[in-house]
Amino acid sequence: MTQPSPPRLALAEEQLVFERSRPGRRAGRMPPLDVPAAPAEAIPEGFRRRRAPLLPEVSENELVRHYTRLSQRNWGIDTGFYPLGSCSMKYNPKLAEDAAAIPGFRRLHPLQPESQTQGALQMLVELERSLCAVTGMAGVTFQPAAGAHGELTGLLIMRAFHEHNGQRRKRVLIPDSAHGTNPASVTLAGYQTQEVPSDSRGLVDVEALEAMVGDDVAGFMITNPNTLGLFEENIERVAAAIHSVGGLLYYDGANLNAILGRSRPGDMGFDIVHMNLHKTFATPHGGGGPGAGPLAVSERLLPFLPGPRPAFDEASGRYRWDEGDDRSIGRMHTFWGNFGILVRASSYARALGSDGLRHVAERAVLNANYLAHRLRGTYDLAFPAQPMHEFVLSARKQKARGAKAMDIAKRVLDYGFHAPTVYFPLIVDEAMMVEPTETEAVETLDAFAEALIAIDAEIGPNLEELKTAPHTAPISRPDEARAARNLVPRWYPQAPEPVHDPEDAGPAEKPSI
Amino acid sequence: MTQPSPPRLALAEEQLVFERSRPGRRAGRMPPLDVPAAPAEAIPEGFRRRRAPLLPEVSENELVRHYTRLSQRNWGIDTGFYPLGSCSMKYNPKLAEDAAAIPGFRRLHPLQPESQTQGALQMLVELERSLCAVTGMAGVTFQPAAGAHGELTGLLIMRAFHEHNGQRRKRVLIPDSAHGTNPASVTLAGYQTQEVPSDSRGLVDVEALEAMVGDDVAGFMITNPNTLGLFEENIERVAAAIHSVGGLLYYDGANLNAILGRSRPGDMGFDIVHMNLHKTFATPHGGGGPGAGPLAVSERLLPFLPGPRPAFDEASGRYRWDEGDDRSIGRMHTFWGNFGILVRASSYARALGSDGLRHVAERAVLNANYLAHRLRGTYDLAFPAQPMHEFVLSARKQKARGAKAMDIAKRVLDYGFHAPTVYFPLIVDEAMMVEPTETEAVETLDAFAEALIAIDAEIGPNLEELKTAPHTAPISRPDEARAARNLVPRWYPQAPEPVHDPEDAGPAEKPSI
Amino acid sequence: MEFAPHTDADVRMMLDALGLASVDDLFAPIPSSLRYERPLDMPEGHTEIEVLRELGALAARNRSTDELVCFLGAGAYDHHVPSMVWPLLSRGEFATSYTPYQPEVSQGVLQALFEYQTMISELTGLEISNASLYDGGSALGEAVHMAASATGRKAVVLAGCINPLYAAVLRTVARGPDFELREARWGSNGTADLDAIRALADGAAAVAIQTPSFLGTLEDVAAIADVTHAAGAKLIVHFDLTSAGILEAPGVLGADIVVAEGQPLGNHLNFGGPYVGVIACRREEARRLPGRLVGETTDREGRRAFVLTLQAREQHIRRAKATSNICTNQTLNALGTSMALAWLGPEGLRELGETCLAKARYCRDRLVEVAGAKPAFDAPAFKEFAVRLAADPVRVCERAAADGYLAGLPLAEHLPGRGLDDALLIAVTERRTREEIDGLAESIARACKEEA
Amino acid sequence: MEFAPHTDADVRMMLDALGLASVDDLFAPIPSSLRYERPLDMPEGHTEIEVLRELGALAARNRSTDELVCFLGAGAYDHHVPSMVWPLLSRGEFATSYTPYQPEVSQGVLQALFEYQTMISELTGLEISNASLYDGGSALGEAVHMAASATGRKAVVLAGCINPLYAAVLRTVARGPDFELREARWGSNGTADLDAIRALADGAAAVAIQTPSFLGTLEDVAAIADVTHAAGAKLIVHFDLTSAGILEAPGVLGADIVVAEGQPLGNHLNFGGPYVGVIACRREEARRLPGRLVGETTDREGRRAFVLTLQAREQHIRRAKATSNICTNQTLNALGTSMALAWLGPEGLRELGETCLAKARYCRDRLVEVAGAKPAFDAPAFKEFAVRLAADPVRVCERAAADGYLAGLPLAEHLPGRGLDDALLIAVTERRTREEIDGLAESIARACKEEA
Numbered sequence A, B: 001m002t003q004p005s006p007p008r009l010a011l012a013e014e015q016l017v018f019e020r021s022r023p024g025r026r027a028g029r030m031p032p033l034d035v036p037a038a039p040a041e042a043i044p045e046g047f048r049r050r051r052a053p054l055l056p057e058v059s060e061n062e063l064v065r066h067y068t069r070l071s072q073r074n075w076g077i078d079t080g081f082y083p084l085g086s087c088s089m090k091y092n093p094k095l096a097e098d099a100a101a102i103p104g105f106r107r108l109h110p111l112q113p114e115s116q117t118q119g120a121l122q123m124l125v126e127l128e129r130s131l132c133a134v135t136g137m138a139g140v141t142f143q144p145a146a147g148a149h150g151e152l153t154g155l156l157i158m159r160a161f162h163e164h165n166g167q168r169r170k171r172v173l174i175p176d177s178a179h180g181t182n183p184a185s186v187t188l189a190g191y192q193t194q195e196v197p198s199d200s201r202g203l204v205d206v207e208a209l210e211a212m213v214g215d216d217v218a219g220f221m222i223t224n225p226n227t228l229g230l231f232e233e234n235i236e237r238v239a240a241a242i243h244s245v246g247g248l249l250y251y252d253g254a255n256l257n258a259i260l261g262r263s264r265p266g267d268m269g270f271d272i273v274h275m276n277l278h279k280t281f282a283t284p285h286g287g288g289g290p291g292a293g294p295l296a297v298s299e300r301l302l303p304f305l306p307g308p309r310p311a312f313d314e315a316s317g318r319y320r321w322d323e324g325d326d327r328s329i330g331r332m333h334t335f336w337g338n339f340g341i342l343v344r345a346s347s348y349a350r351a352l353g354s355d356g357l358r359h360v361a362e363r364a365v366l367n368a369n370y371l372a373h374r375l376r377g378t379y380d381l382a383f384p385a386q387p388m389h390e391f392v393l394s395a396r397k398q399k400a401r402g403a404k405a406m407d408i409a410k411r412v413l414d415y416g417f418h419a420p421t422v423y424f425p426l427i428v429d430e431a432m433m434v435e436p437t438e439t440e441a442v443e444t445l446d447a448f449a450e451a452l453i454a455i456d457a458e459i460g461p462n463l464e465e466l467k468t469a470p471h472t473a474p475i476s477r478p479d480e481a482r483a484a485r486n487l488v489p490r491w492y493p494q495a496p497e498p499v500h501d502p503e504d505a506g507p508a509e510k511p512s513i
Numbered sequence C, D: 001m002e003f004a005p006h007t008d009a010d011v012r013m014m015l016d017a018l019g020l021a022s023v024d025d026l027f028a029p030i031p032s033s034l035r036y037e038r039p040l041d042m043p044e045g046h047t048e049i050e051v052l053r054e055l056g057a058l059a060a061r062n063r064s065t066d067e068l069v070c071f072l073g074a075g076a077y078d079h080h081v082p083s084m085v086w087p088l089l090s091r092g093e094f095a096t097s098y099t100p101y102q103p104e105v106s107q108g109v110l111q112a113l114f115e116y117q118t119m120i121s122e123l124t125g126l127e128i129s130n131a132s133l134y135d136g137g138s139a140l141g142e143a144v145h146m147a148a149s150a151t152g153r154k155a156v157v158l159a160g161c162i163n164p165l166y167a168a169v170l171r172t173v174a175r176g177p178d179f180e181l182r183e184a185r186w187g188s189n190g191t192a193d194l195d196a197i198r199a200l201a202d203g204a205a206a207v208a209i210q211t212p213s214f215l216g217t218l219e220d221v222a223a224i225a226d227v228t229h230a231a232g233a234k235l236i237v238h239f240d241l242t243s244a245g246i247l248e249a250p251g252v253l254g255a256d257i258v259v260a261e262g263q264p265l266g267n268h269l270n271f272g273g274p275y276v277g278v279i280a281c282r283r284e285e286a287r288r289l290p291g292r293l294v295g296e297t298t299d300r301e302g303r304r305a306f307v308l309t310l311q312a313r314e315q316h317i318r319r320a321k322a323t324s325n326i327c328t329n330q331t332l333n334a335l336g337t338s339m340a341l342a343w344l345g346p347e348g349l350r351e352l353g354e355t356c357l358a359k360a361r362y363c364r365d366r367l368v369e370v371a372g373a374k375p376a377f378d379a380p381a382f383k384e385f386a387v388r389l390a391a392d393p394v395r396v397c398e399r400a401a402a403d404g405y406l407a408g409l410p411l412a413e414h415l416p417g418r419g420l421d422d423a424l425l426i427a428v429t430e431r432r433t434r435e436e437i438d439g440l441a442e443s444i445a446r447a448c449k450e451e452a
């Protein structure tokens, strides 16, 4: 029988770096001044710092230990299976790290003249071609630093496009299963969000959508496969409905992994597409970022893309920055985007290639279907349709027996896996969203399935242990309400008076995404 | 009260990489052939491999996890305090890793012509100067890959020197407290070892030594401070005795850290000195190696050094390899030694410099004395004299109460530290040899002292737990006798028949060094 | 090179378990009209050896700051990245983890972010830092959002010389909420003009300044704070964290929101990213803060624990009403910043500031002396300064590049119409030696002569 | 830059606890005549920034194989090091650990070494591998010690063309035990001459060969094993592990001890080290094996555990009677070798062999065709081969270097007096492309013409 695993992470607590501090200790030093020191008056009266900042005073030895030990209290893909739905936590090739560390990339200043950065520009132009091939779109901006940044960029393009056509539209539609960044981005772009209901199959209710469209609709944003892992089979009808009122169709690329080389957003009628390279193109997510969220658009939207964009000049055979004209919405990133991540993504695109990317989708969908198949006897599938690269379970049956999705997720940690995404999408009760990705072996899927089945079996005999899980992690469940109520956002040499602010406690069952 | 610490290492077991294997799985691939494939007859009949080797068939994702998890089951300096006596487990600067990774060093072929390797040669020549400064010797060979390799090199030089003088000497003397490599190296050099007793203070019994010398003595090998951490105050008299019969004095540099910039082997009368750069010069020990054991000699022995040696040619201003003449003992390393380690050591020598190295010795000796002071009330000091950079405790009192040095060492692991060296030097009963090094903070020393004191206090109430320690490590005490009796030196798809070989079980209380 | 582990036998077995005949059946949910049956229009896959060869060849077509001695700044700086930083950040447990949604197995990242927040709080003089934004430009945009939300106003005064790239980003994102941007021209000494601010601050949500400014000059934060607060507006300061060892924290001087670009601490130049947007505010504004925020709490056993907190601000809960849309941020880069700060410590940060200050002054003096350059502005500066040259700065830079120097940023392109056609912006970090500075001065002197 | 954490206050407090007045008192045990009071005759300390600048400048004075296309081998090869290897090896838990004396907290290194031993066993065809030796040269020396101990004899026959650098190391270490080295000249086809071996094997402890030989040629291991064993000697084979995917394991063909240089698998060129000496033997010889050996056992709970075993062979127990003096070895490099092998897997290792084989043949053919070179030996070869050129190979190499090629090793210097003054030894790994090979051939052709 599958059993909880002994701890994989370090259980020993680690002091704060500040608590290791001793006055006068040092790690780094500056070279001795080889020029005259600046006179005191170089900094005007009142501009000079009075109290030194409370930075840690710790030796390099202790710093290295500190961060090493912290890392040992953290789970990564390199630690084990990480089936976080919607996040495509696939293997991050080490090849990409080698590529990004080449000094010719890593030590390049963003404002060097084009003549000194031809290789970087060429890399971008070639990556743009690959991303266009994958999405079926006409051109790309690399400026967005993440998916949500791409969304805002896309919505501002949408707005610029409509304004260019003399239209001040109001509404942007999104499915009720949409990710939170979608409505948040809509607001930031100055639009209002309107949610389209899902039908009983978990797909956009096309009739409802058709009833909602109107000529104040700027566009419709959706992932496809959608956040339930289901392919929106009526996407062409959706596109027709939106286009019929002059709206634009926005593709949230979080789930692009499912269809690489198998279907293209451009062919579905999408006008704007962002990609999460930190998902689909396997760049490491860094504990929260950096990512890269390049945005691709169709021909007619090209002029609206943020500038400058990398371009190849046939005549001179040189690469250069193209500023665009005044239709461009302007800059979205201080420089050119998360170039270091783009190098990694480029290495991935080159390694996989046309054939390999297609295999990615095939294996990702195969793994998800296989795992869903293994679990559907024990947990309810939120919707019965054949999923793509991920699927959503509902723990409603388990909840009825006493264990909520959150309990199950926490217990999964004891079994030696990361938890799935929970409580998302919002439209599913006790949602557990599982995305195995293509880089996991079938044995891993089997072991995970057996763990989930074992956890279900614990509900009777072992409920208390389940509800207080995890037991083998570095900490047990933290008091999140207290964290919000009595916000402690930083360390102080003496603990400050607690400040109570009851308003800020979020819902207990927050979407973990 | 100081308590055992929760586990720092991963407790979850990790399969063997072979057990993760699945037929047909792959990680690496070769580029497709861009030249004609070789015809079958390119390899003669009978030369071609018949059965494919049983290498693991594992995806890159699983490989990265495998080695990541294995690492999490291993203790390093970066994990925590590592007071392994005689090993100078000090902080290994990350700066050194950056230096060694510069492509101009890392991707240099050893047989490139001198004109292409001027920078590497210059680095070696400059490092030689620093090592000469530290040791007070005249010249260095970088070929020895570790301390023991340096010993053999030095002993072969000793032999060549005597033979050059027409003498075939027989004996090499070593103290009875010597490290095992010393007598082993003596044998390999074709000499016989003779042990000189230690006196009641833990120093070489000079009178005994004087009685033992004779003109068949090729030389005397010793560390200073010796392996008890005590400075051989009579070293000049020792040198005189050895030199009086034409013998040579060999300095085993394992303890050089204690005297950096404070005293020099050359000034003590040593003729041959090896350094363990993986100790004194802070290069990482890699789980057992690589190290670097350069050997320095006095003027008269220079011609006997292995060639080629890096040299600077004043006339041309170029660096070159100097083969030496036929007095050279010849090559000890296929190429020039562990160059990548030498780059690291060079970065250390440059970072610390003359002032910094002196501070190293000061802090190392201060730390050892402080820690000895904290512990001497609880544990017996093997010898009462003021120690240098390390000290040897005897757990004889504790043994009488039921806990051996080995038990205490194992229990130390539970308290969140690496164990000291135990059962070495052989002349101390229940030896525990503690070398804190200079890079540890006083809080760490205090915490370690308190742990050792707490362990002593466990002997009464908690003896069973102590004697079965460790309890928080990835495994409990392994059956070493069984490992030797029934040697399982590799994995097999099916476990082979046990082969019993009772002879090979070593002593239960092996020196851990 | 592919990374999926499936053998043919695995695929067969799995399809069998699913009762499917072929891999194509997995894509049955996609209408046939939408199935893409051709190979993607891109090269086939390549092995690791080939990919590294290709990308190595591209990288070799760049002339990086390994090759050219870098005096170019303008928002991205060639500071030293301590050797310990990236090996630690690259550890798989950090680098390959997602946002810490499951705190029980994410204490490493959470605690490291909590420490980062503390350091940012110390440097900015404001209590609350978030866990990072995209970059210095987007941080400015988010700060304006905060100020607008706090004041219910929609205008922002850009005062002094703010990096035009930051301003450009702000201009773009201002289109969504229709923020009004009012530019208060800077004075002839290269700093904000208090009267100009006063004239425009009325009814504004915020006044935004940058100090040291894009031109390198130091702004009088306290004075500007007074003017700003008098108009009921919030003061946003874009700050250079590398100056924080010697320059007073803007929060102490009256700033309400401090933003910064964290690249100069612990992050490589990377041709412009990934960098890290820093934002800090007062406790009163905590609920308006964009992005992730880590807070301290306890677990069931009362042990200290760290969690993402005040999530009710964020998109995944508040959705259309969230303070921002940010989800993925720049955590790893933020940890790089905090590791670099921990490595420096208070004394190292002070030394860093003093060193940059002294070297920039020396460089300016040398240029004046050797190359006949004229300081473009006379306000006190930190590590960056503008000089006017006797020849076209673009041509001078080209010539200097041939000598091995990245001489700086010709200002005309970035600040057109400001009479800066002859001006060059030069940054001097602690990595530059006197010899390099002397070499630059000579190279520029030569170039000016040859171009004259 | 110093790494000791002591503040002045720490030092004071600690000295006080010890009742000492000053740091100098710590050195009281050193007689005053031996106290060194001057500063050491070397530069003062430098900061990280400075040290990296200095060493970077030195490295820039080298022309590495990043810059030159490498066809040089002769014992060190420009094979691909998989990207995953060094980031994993560099993890502090591996890199900063000592020899695994405390198995309870060293299972990571121990298990990884056990896996390494298994892979070496598979590749060599012998059951027992140790946990590494220093390098290929010293491994040969240790093998001869083993054979001498097993046979009680003192002579060793060096047959075929063994890398002269390995032979040189053997010659040096042979002085200690007074081993007698007998050189059996190789045949005109560049392989060992069976008759020459037969003539010398009598009373010898071992016959040692290298396959592929230094000249790249393949030896007939089985035939040599017969001759060797007929004389009661042990057969030592120095093997190229990169060929093990296509060449039969020497142990299977009769070798008693197999040694190798592990560099080509997973280790960078590093100007000659750290590399890794490989040694494997039959079970009967386990107690003669030098160095560390990891064995499997169980812990008190019956869980699988790994330990250093058969330690009674080793210096720390057996002292003067130990099988070797080795203590510190090359563990990290051995793990690099096993990671590279795990990455390749059986199929990758086979591909590697086939690729090197094919490319070396193509290269040889091109040189013959384009540059008028003549193969120096006609025996089958693997990845390395010697050709005779129409011009002085040293001069040709100089010219080729100007074209960007590291053309190979002129043999005359390493094998003087063998009539090889016009011979160049060329290695072709899987990293070389057809284009590079064609380029080399053209460069050599040009050079030969110009030198003629």
Ligand SMILES: Cc1ncc(COP(=O)(O)O)c(C=O)c1O
Binding pocket: A086, A087, A146, A147, A148, A149, A179, A181, A182, A223, A227, A252, A254, A255, A276, A291, A293, A513, C326, C327, C328
């Ligand atoms: C469906 C969906 N949309 C958008 C996003 C936001 O992307 P990012 O985190 O890259 O900003 C996510 C991230 O999880 C997502 O899953």
Ligand SMILES: Cc1ncc(COP(=O)(O)O)c(C=O)c1O
Binding pocket: B086, B087, B146, B147, B148, B149, B179, B181, B182, B223, B227, B252, B254, B255, B276, B291, B293, B513, D326, D327, D328
């Ligand atoms: C005193 C002493 N001598 C010699 C050696 C051998 O050095 P190495 O392990 O570098 O071969 C050691 C190693 O621990 C030692 O402590």
